[in-house]
Amino acid sequence: MSDVRTFKAESMQDALNLVRQEMGSDAVILQTKQIPGRKSLLPWSKSKEEYEITAGLGINVRTPSAVQKKTRSAGVRHRASNLKPVQSHSESAALPETSYQNAPSVHQNETPNTRHERNSFAPRRQFDQRAHQNPATHNKFEQIQQRRTEYEPYDPTKQFEEKLNAIQEMLESLDRRTRSQPQLSTDVPAELFQIYTDLIDSEVDENIAHQLISRLKENSTLEQLKDVSASKSLLAAMIEAQLVCAPPIRPVSGQRKVVALVGPTGVGKTTTIAKLAANFRLRDNIKMGLVTVDTYRIAAVEQLRTYAEIIDLPMKVVSNPQEMQQALDEMVGLDLVLVDTAGRSPSDDLKIQELEQLFREVPIDEVSLVMSMTSSSRSLEAIAKRFQVANPSSMILTKLDEAPVMGSLLTLSQNTKLPIRYLTTGQDVPDDIEPANAARMARLVLGEDRLL
Structure with a gap:
């Protein structure tokens, strides 16, 4: 019962x-x-x-989405009751199910070819064509794919944990929206109410969403406000202007560049290093090497060593700043050196201090902070703040394919003030990585573009 x-x-x-x-x-x-x-009973008490x-x-309950829909609808009806423009039809303002994976593209009449021409970055097709033109390179890609699975054992509890995390995130998001929504949304016009709730549901920070809607209302005519497509197009342009991107890594022949990746455990630094290395070495023929400071996880070292052997790259394993300097001295003739560091828990002060000491004693040209989009916006901001000691100049955001919504792209870009350099969209090496592009990320935030 x-x-x-x-x-x-x-x-x-x-x-x-x-x-x-x-x-x-x-x-x-x-x-x-x-x-x-x-x-x-007291007149001065509220x-x-x-x-x-x-x-x-x-x-x-048949599906988790049914619970989410019911809960979201309840939250939106509560918000609607506080809005004067929509008091008479709060039921019609109930928030629909949204998913970046199932949402239609803004260019619905495009063919795959014209969509490819439109996108500023289409790595998979270009890279695959170049790889197939070179049989040796193609064979190495197949080896990478085969060996990758050896380091990804199946975890029977992972799916259960992901469901629990999703429920927890949903409850926390509902709590935050319910407490703060009446104060934020009192001036949202009825024509923009649905767009506003879509932004909140995609986990765009409520203050940022409110500012966007206010600017949209100020810069739109009455006809544009009534046209949902026109409003979304203007909103996409506003979001694109707020997203800050860093250029991809650009090695220069004869000038060695050392780029280190830092971040918490489990965000995919080693896999991201392998993707970058395969692209630079096999596709762009860059002279490069690998250095790993991740001596805490033997599996990670062996995984990177396997990639280095397949791609035919020199690799050094170091454990302290002195060994790190010696390894870099031996790679002086290369154009690019990628450094894989051990994952650090943001709450582990000792490990964070070790990282700070490493970068203080060893010359590193660029540092990118790697973070997973499966974490909440609040957690990502706390991680970025904790890793400031490493002086990162950009972010690499991973596991977009596992993230339920993409609003954190905008929230993170605005609140951390770090430009986004790369996005990773899956586990496949070397395909599932792309340079950050503001126009594409804006469409992802609005649920009007797909990862693949």
């Missing part, structure tokens, strides 16, 4: 905590709403609002 209960608290977070305490992590959120509290959550156990 199902068990349905209602919890009330002074804040949404407190109500969610009550649900977790009383019903556990298997509880399904059925409804959330904000209700006015009792009026105080009544306190309360938050109410209805949750159940043993509820048969």
Whole structure:
């Protein structure tokens, strides 16, 4: 039998905590709403609002998206009730399911060829054509793909953990939106309400979303506001202008450049190094080498060594600044050296200090901070702040194919002030990586472009 209960608290977070305490992590959120509290007998005291959550156990839910849709709709109806322009039709403002994977492109009438001509970066087709023209290069790519799977054992608990993380992210996002939305969205016109809620649902920071909508309202005519396509086109241009990109790595013949990748554990630094190395060596014929300081994980060292053998690159394994300097001295005749560092937990002060010491004693030309888009915007900002000691000049954002939405691209770019250099969109080496492009990222944020 199902068990349905209602919890009330002074804040949404407190109500969610009550649900977790009383019903556990298997509880399904059925409804959330904000209700006015009792009026105080004292004339100078304000009544306190309360938050109410209805949750159940043993509820048969066919798909997780159904729960998300119901929860999102409840949150949007609450927001709609605080907007004067849409009080009479709050039900019609319910937020639809959105997914960057299923959303149609803004250029619906394009053929694949014209879309390829439009995109400023089309690496997969260009790279594949060049690879197939050279049979030796193509064979090495196949070796890379075969060996990659040896270092990716199947984890039976991964899928379960991902579902739990998705539920947690959804509840936290709902809590943040419910608490702050009435103050932010009181001046959103009815014509732009759906676009505004789409931005919030894609995890664009609420302040940034509100600023975008305000600028869109100020710079649009009444006819443009009524035309959803015209409004989205103007919004895409605004987002593109706010996204800051760094140019890709450009080796110069005869001038050695040392580029290091830093970041927390599990974000894909070693795989990203392999993708970059394969592209530079096999496709661009750059003279380059690899250095790894990741001596904490033997598997990571062996993985990079395997790639180096297939691509035919010199590789050095070092454990301290002195060995690092010696390795770089031995690679003085190369044009590019990529340095793979060990993943550091942002909360591990000792490891962060070791990284700071390494870059203080060894000359590094460029440092890129690698972060996974599967993390929340708040976590990504905290990571970027913690790794400032390494003086990164750009970001590489990984695992876009595993991220549910893309609004963090804009939020991260605005709040960290670090330009984005590369995006990785899958595990395939060397294909699933592309230089950051502001126009493409703007379409991804709005759910109007696909990764592949």
